[in-house]
Amino acid sequence: MGKKCRTQAVERDLEWEIIEPLLPKKKQTRPPKWSKRQILDGILYQLKNGCNWCDLPKDLPPYSTVFWYYKQWREQGVIENLRDILHRRVREQVKKKGNGQPS
Template identity: 65%
Template structure:
């Protein structure tokens, strides 16, 4: 037996044998934290995330989206908690920390911030590079 939170999005399985291989992880993701990206901001960031952030070699489908991982990183950075203290409703701290290390060492987070900064400056019609 399957159920849906939003039309067309299966988010869980109630079968006892787990034969349909759909996990209940996504049930936990509907919790709102002040650091979570909104849907509107997620739509703006989505193209940049796939352009700028390095892609992990795919041997199987990922358990977590880049947006969910970014929510975990933002939670830790805002609250200043230990990585292990990230709430259980976000991706596991080891996964979040691994991506943070990879993205930071490859300069992807800085690049993402520069692109967003230039987009914002373009919206308010200022010089894109930040110089007056």
């Protein structure tokens, strides 16, 4: 694995540490077939690429599963909350680097 791939994997792990606690907890009756991270990867893929849900790549969970979670999380305000928190963190990082716009 090249240095770039390792760096991206570490960045993704750090992002996941921020995101995971923001996702709803579900009473587990049995182990899930797909992790929340895999579900979120599917949602983010669709939002980034604008593809139809049924055109998600085969290495992601089935589109029906991803779309079901997307609808649930959207209705619960989870998607909006994730967006707001991540935007806030990016703005804070930009300010720390001294690249922020004057208020």
